[in-house]
Amino acid sequence: MANDVSETDFGTSPDDVQFRFRDxxxxxxxxxTVDSFLEQSNAAAVRIEPGDDARALVxxxxxxxxxxxxxxxxxxxxxxxxxxxLREAGYEGELRAVGDIGIDQLAYLRRCGFDAFAxxxxxxxxxxxxxxxxxxxxxxxxxxxxxxxxxxxxxxVGHE
Amino acid sequence: xxxxxxxxxxxxxTRVAEFRDQTRRRLEGKLSEEQFRxxxxxxxxxxxxxxxxxxxxxxxxxxxxxxxxxxxxTAEKYDRGYGHFTxxxxxxxxxxxxxxxxxxxxDLAEVEMHAIQTSGNCIRNISSDHFAxxxxxxxxxxxxxxxxxxxxxxxxPEFSFLPRKFxxxxxASETDRAAMKLHDIGIQIVKSDSGEIxxxxxxxxxxxxTPMIAPPIRDFVPLDQLISYSEACLRVYNRxxxxxxxxxxxxxxxxxELGADEYKRQVEEEFAHMLEQGVEPPLAExxxxxxxFADPSFETGLPTExxxxxxxxxLWVDTNTNPHKAPGYVSAVISLKPVGGxxxxxxxxxxxxxxELSKEYSFDESRVTHTxxxxxxxxxxxxxxxxxxxxxxxxxxxxxxxxxxDIIACPGLDYCSLANARSIPLAQQISKRFAASGKTKELxxxxxxxxxxxxxxxxxxxxxxxxLGVDKKGVENYQLLLGGSEAQDTSxxxxxxxxxxxxxxxxxxxxxxDIYLDKREEGERFLDTYRRIGMDPFKEAxxxx
Amino acid sequence: MKILTGNDLKSGAVVWWDGTIxxxxxxxAVDVRDQADEIIAREQSARRVNSAYSLEATCDEQGxxxxxxxxxxxxxxxxxxxxxxxxPKDPTAMDWVI
Numbered sequence: 146m147a148n149d150v151s152e153t154d155f156g157t158s159p160d161d162v163q164f165r166f167r168d169x170x171x172x173x174x175x176x177x178t179v180d181s182f183l184e185q186s187n188a189a190a191v192r193i194e195p196g197d198d199a200r201a202l203v204x205x206x207x208x209x210x211x212x213x214x215x216x217x218x219x220x221x222x223x224x225x226x227x228x229x230x231l232r233e234a235g236y237e238g239e240l241r242a243v244g245d246i247g248i249d250q251l252a253y254l255r256r257c258g259f260d261a262f263a264x265x266x267x268x269x270x271x272x273x274x275x276x277x278x279x280x281x282x283x284x285x286x287x288x289x290x291x292x293x294x295x296x297x298x299x300x301x302v303g304h305e
Numbered sequence: 306x307x308x309x310x311x312x313x314x315x316x317x318x319t320r321v322a323e324f325r326d327q328t329r330r331r332l333e334g335k336l337s338e339e340q341f342r343x344x345x346x347x348x349x350x351x352x353x354x355x356x357x358x359x360x361x362x363x364x365x366x367x368x369x370x371x372x373x374x375x376x377x378x379t380a381e382k383y384d385r386g387y388g389h390f391t392x393x394x395x396x397x398x399x400x401x402x403x404x405x406x407x408x409x410x411x412d413l414a415e416v417e418m419h420a421i422q423t424s425g426n427c428i429r430n431i432s433s434d435h436f437a438x439x440x441x442x443x444x445x446x447x448x449x450x451x452x453x454x455x456x457x458x459x460x461x462p463e464f465s466f467l468p469r470k471f472x473x474x475x476x477a478s479e480t481d482r483a484a485m486k487l488h489d490i491g492i493q494i495v496k497s498d499s500g501e502i503x504x505x506x507x508x509x510x511x512x513x514x515t516p517m518i519a520p521p522i523r524d525f526v527p528l529d530q531l532i533s534y535s536e537a538c539l540r541v542y543n544r545x546x547x548x549x550x551x552x553x554x555x556x557x558x559x560x561x562e563l564g565a566d567e568y569k570r571q572v573e574e575e576f577a578h579m580l581e582q583g584v585e586p587p588l589a590e591x592x593x594x595x596x597x598f599a600d601p602s603f604e605t606g607l608p609t610e611x612x613x614x615x616x617x618x619x620l621w622v623d624t625n626t627n628p629h630k631a632p633g634y635v636s637a638v639i640s641l642k643p644v645g646g647x648x649x650x651x652x653x654x655x656x657x658x659x660x661e662l663s664k665e666y667s668f669d670e671s672r673v674t675h676t677x678x679x680x681x682x683x684x685x686x687x688x689x690x691x692x693x694x695x696x697x698x699x700x701x702x703x704x705x706x707x708x709x710x711d712i713i714a715c716p717g718l719d720y721c722s723l724a725n726a727r728s729i730p731l732a733q734q735i736s737k738r739f740a741a742s743g744k745t746k747e748l749x750x751x752x753x754x755x756x757x758x759x760x761x762x763x764x765x766x767x768x769x770x771x772x773l774g775v776d777k778k779g780v781e782n783y784q785l786l787l788g789g790s791e792a793q794d795t796s797x798x799x800x801x802x803x804x805x806x807x808x809x810x811x812x813x814x815x816x817x818x819d820i821y822l823d824k825r826e827e828g829e830r831f832l833d834t835y836r837r838i839g840m841d842p843f844k845e846a847x848x849x850x
Numbered sequence: 851m852k853i854l855t856g857n858d859l860k861s862g863a864v865v866w867w868d869g870t871i872x873x874x875x876x877x878x879a880v881d882v883r884d885q886a887d888e889i890i891a892r893e894q895s896a897r898r899v900n901s902a903y904s905l906e907a908t909c910d911e912q913g914x915x916x917x918x919x920x921x922x923x924x925x926x927x928x929x930x931x932x933x934x935x936x937x938p939k940d941p942t943a944m945d946w947v948i
Contacts (some may be wrong), residue, residue: 195548220343220426222466226544229463233582247336249327249344256462269335272326279323282312284456285532286584287463294312295456295586298593332860334897352901354924356862385934402933403858647930718920719928729930833945 156192156213157243161263164273165239166255171209172239192243199227203234212236214259216244225257233259234289251276258288306367306670307452307597309417316459317414320421325350325407332404340841347427347465349395349420351404354722357401360423361413365387365433370664373671375416376654380814382607383409388656390641390649392764393472394432394643394673395423398669399720421459426467426540428458430675432474434482435674438598439636439682441628445502447477447494449594450531454492464539468546469554471539472511484675486510486519487767489556495525503527508538508568509560512761516797517557520565522572523665529588530576536584537575541568554701595750600631601668601683607633608687618693621704626689633686637667639679639696640703640711644740644785645733649677650716666692675791676752678706697767709744709751709818710736713764717757717774718781724757726774731755734811739818748818751831752790767791769832770817771798772810786821787817787843788835799840802808802848817843851881851909853916854889855924856902858885865899866914872899874936876925877913915946922947 156176165171174190179201182191190211193199202209212231214224228240241261242254248268255277284294292300309317324344330825331341345351349360361376368376376396380388383405384398389398396402401409414417423430431451438446454473458464464471474483477494485491491507503525510519526534542556545563560568609632613619626635639659641649651659659679666688667681674680684692696702705711712735717728732755739745754768758775767770771786782804789798805813818831821845825834835843854867855874865872866879867889873879882889886904893899906917916922927935929944937943 157582219340220466221548222426222464222468223544223548225463225466233578248330249323249342250466253460253462271431272330272335275326280319280460282315283462284316284459285461285586286582293586294316295590298310298312299587299589332897334895338894338900352857352862354920355864355927356857399928402861402863718923719930722920724920727929733930781919 154197156190157241157263161243162241162261163264163267164251164262164277166260167192167239169239171261174211176211176213193224193227195221195223197227200234202231202236206231206234206236206238209236209238211241213241213243213263216242216246216250219245219247219250225253228254228257228259229288248272250277252279256283256287256289256291306369307448307559307594309362311563311649313456314417317417317419317421318411320348320419320460321407321414322772324410328403328407334587343425344464347422347425348406348410349423350401350403351424352722353399354718354720355400357403357406358720359398359401359406359409359420360391360395361398361418361420362423362430363394363396363418363673364455365431365437365448366675367437367448368663368671368673369658369669369672372418373393373656373660373663375413375418377653377660379409379412380656381653382412387650387652387848388714389647390651390673390677390679392675392677392715392762393430394435394675396428396673397716399565399716424470425465426469426471427465427747428461428467428471428473431455431458432472432483432488432675434478435680436477436627436682437672438600439627439629439634440478440480441630442480442581443478443630444496445477445494447475447600448598450477450492450494450504450528451475452594452597453531453591453783454535457535457586464543467539467543469551469556471542471556473535478770479793481791481793481795482674484764484767484795486795487512487516487791488519488765490521490535497525501527502532504531504533506538508572509557509565511555511557512764512766513555514554514759515557516761517561517765518795519557519795520560522565522569524660524723529585529590530580531585533582533585534572534576537572538578540575540579542572545571601670603631603683604632605632605687607685609633611686611689615690617697617704618690619698621693621702622689624704626684629683631683634683635686635689636685637681637689637692638674639681639701640705641678641701642711642736643700643703644703644705644710645737646700647729648712648732651679655699655701658701659697662692662695676711678711679791705736705745707750707752708746708749708804709739709753709770709814710750712736713752713754713768715756715763717755717763721757723760724774725759725776726757726783726787728755728757728763728772728774731772731783731807731810735814738811738815744818744822747767747822749830751818753814754789764791765789766797767795768798769830769835772814773800775804777804780812781807783807785810785813785817785847787840788832790832801840801844813847816846820846851907852886852904853900853907853914854877854882854886854904855899855916855921856890856893856899859897859900862874862900865894866925867902876907876916878921879907879914881909912946921946
C-alpha cells in the first residue's frame with residue numbers, strides 16, 4: 146500500500162482507489178497533512194487524520210481537489226463527521242475514504258459525502274456493489290441529496 | 306400504538322437481509338471475528354458466557370399482544386423457553402445460534418420488531434416512561450417524540466461509530482420513571498410559560514464505573530428543532546469524545562472534562578449550523594406519528610370503587626397499580642419478581658399469558674419497565690379482580706412493586722462474560738429472606754439494585770440499596786451502597802465500606818433495613834431516613850465503627 | 851495445566867480442546883502446554899471455534915477444574931438454572947462451581 150509517509154509520496158495514489166463515484170479526472174496530487182496544508186499555499190490535496198479539525202480547511206475549499214480522510218481503525222468514526230462537515234461547507238471535490246474500510250461501512254461513508262474509496266485491502270466487488278445499493282430509503286438527512294423517509298411521507302408530489 | 310408503514314417495514318426487512326449477508330460472510334470466512342463483532346453487536350448479538358445472546362428492542366417499552374406472542378414464540382423456537390427483560394426496555398435471549406439469528410430477526414420483522422442498535426457504539430433503543438399515555442401526572446404522551454428519535458437514529462450514517470454507546474430516554478412528567486438523568490441524553494418534554502410544548506435536554510448522565518447525573522444543557526428546544534439539536538449534541542460528541550480510553554469514552558466524561566457550559570456552547574454553535582442545514586424532519590411527521598398514540602376508546606361512567614374483601618387482592622392493588630388519567634381505569638404492573646425467582650425472566654407460557662391478558666384487559670397493549678416488570682397500562686378497575694386472579698394462578702401476581710423484593714438484577718456471572726460475581730442468586734436469597742420474615746410490606750418503598758460488575762447494568766448506583774459484585778482474588782465479593790435514586794430526586798449511592806461474601810451481604814442488607822426501621826420518622830422511606838441521618842449509623846451497625 | 855476453551859462459531863456452544871477436536875465437556879480438556887497460541891490461531895482461522903482463549907486448570911480424580919469461577923460457570927451452565935446445565939440431575943454440580 147502506498148501509505149509511505151515520505152514528503153513526496155504521502156497518502157494514497159489513484160491506483161489505490163477501488164470505487165469512485167465521480168466523472169472528473171482522478172486527482173494525483175501529493176497529499177499533505179492538515180497542518181502542512183495550512184502552512185503552505187499551493188497544495189490542492191490534503192489528508193485528514195481522525196484528530197484533525199476538518200473545519201480548519203473550510204476557508205480554503207476552493208483550491209482543494211482532493212481530501213483524503215484516513216480511517217486507521219474502522220471503529221473510529223470521527224472521519225464521518227469530518228466528511229459531512231466539509232460537504233456542508235460546500236466542498237465539491239473528491240472526498241476519499243482510505244484505510245481500514247470494510248464492506249459494511251460503505252453505505253454510511255457514502256451518505257456522509259465520500260465519493261471515492263481506497264480500502265487497505267481490496268474488497269469483494271460483488272459484496273461492495275450489494276452494500277452500496279442496499280438501502281433504498283433512509284431515515285435522516287446526511288451529506289447526500291437523498292430525500293429522507295419523513296419527508297417522502299409528506300411530499301405532495303413525487304410520492305412513490 | 307405506532308404502526309409501521311411500508312417504509313418502516315422495508316427498513317427492518319432490509320436490515321434483516323443485511324445481517325443475513327453479514328452472517329454469511331462471517332461463516333464463509335470473509336469477515337474475521339474482529340470485523341464481524343461490531344456488526345453483530347449493532348444487531349444486538351453478543352457472545353456471552355454460554356452462547357450467543359440476542360437483545361431485542363422494545364422501543365419506548367410499548368408492545369401489542371401480537372408482539373408479546375412473538376417474543377414468546379421466539380423463546381420457544383430459537384431459545385430455551387424463556388427470555389429476560391432488561392433495564393432498558395429490551396428483552397434478551399440467552400441461547401441463540403448464530404446460524405439461526407437471521408431467521409429469528411426475519412420472524413420478528415413480521416410483527417414490526419427488531420434488534421437494531423441494541424448494542425454497539427451507536428444510538429441505542431430509545432426508552433421512555435412505562436406509564437406513558439396512561440399516567441395521571443403526565444403533561445403529554447412522550448412516545449411520539451421517542452418514535453421520531455427512533456427513526457432519526459436508525460442507521461444514522463454519521464453516528465454509527467461513536468466513541469461509545471449512546472442511550473436516550475424521553476419522559477413527559479415531573480415524576481421520572483425512566484432514570485432519565487442517568488442517560489447520555491435525557492429529554493423531558495415540558496411546557497413553556499407561554500404554553501408552548503418543547504424539550505428540555507439533560508446531557509452526560511450515566512452509570513458504569515464513573516456514575517454521573519446529567520446536567521441540564523438546554524431548558525427549551527422547540528419541537529420543530531428537536532432533531533437538529535440532537536444532531537448537534539451527537540456531532541460534538543462524535544468529534545471530541547475521548548477515544549483513547551474505553552472507560553473515558555462516554556459523553557459524560559466529555560461533558561465533565563469540558564464543563565457543562567463549554568459543551569453547551571459548542572452544541573449551540575453546531576445547532577445554529579444544523580438549523581441552516583435543514584436536517585429537521587417536517588413538523589407534519591410528528592403530527593403523523595401522534596395519532597398512533599391517541600388514547601384508546603376509554604369508557605366513561607365506570608365504577609371507581611374496588612371491592613377489597615379479599616386481602617391478598619387488596620394488597621396487590623395497593624402495591625401494583627398506578628393512577629390512570631381516565632376515571633375508572635388504572636395501570637396494573639405484573640411483577641416479574643416472584644419470591645426466589647430470577648428478576649426479569651419470563652417463560653414462553655408467561656409471555657403468551659401476558660399477551661392474552663393485555664388483549665383482554667388493556668386495549669391490546671403492554672409495556673416493559675426499566676425495573677424489569679410488565680405493565681398493562683389501561684385496565685378497568687372493575688376488571689382488576691379477574692385480572693389478578695389469572696395472574697396469581699400463573700405465578701405473576703406478586704404484590705411487591707417497589708418493595709425490597711422488586712429487585713433489579715443484571716444477569717451477572719451466571720450468564721455474562723463481563724461479570725465478576727453472580728447477581729441473580731443474591732436477588733433470590735434476599736427476596737426469600739424478606740418474604741419469610743414478613744418485613745417486606747413494613748419496609749415500604751425500597752429499591753434494591755444489584756450489578757455483577759462495575760458496568761452497572763443492574764443500576765446499583767441508583768439503588769436506595771445497591772450491591773456491586775467484585776472479584777476478590779477469584780472469589781465473589783460484594784460491596785454495599787446506600788442512598789441512590791433514579792427517580793426525579795436522582796442521586797448516586799455511596800459505598801458503605803469493605804465488601805462482604807455472599808452470606809455476609811445478605812445479612813448486611815437486613816442490618817441496614819433494621820437501622821431504618823429503628824430510626825425512621827413518620828412517613829419516611831428508607832431513602833429519606835438515609836438522607837436525614839447519613840451514612841454513619843448504618844456503618845456503625847455494619848462494621849461496629 | 852493449561853487448557854483451551856472457546857465457543858462453537860455457528861451455535862455459540864461452549865467448547866473445550868480435547869487434543870483433536872472441540873468437546874462440550876471440560877473433562878475432555880487436555881493440557882496444551884506451550885501450544886495454546888498455535889492451536890487457537892489454527893482453529894479460529896479454520897472457523898471451528900470463536901473467541902478461544904487459554905486458562906489455568908487443575909486435574910485430579912474428579913476431573914478437570916478451571917481455576918477461575920467464570921470458567922467453571924462456563925463449563926457447567928448457569929447456576930440459577932440447574933435444568934439448563936450439563937448436569938441437570940446432579941444436585942452437587944453447583945458446589946463444584948463455587
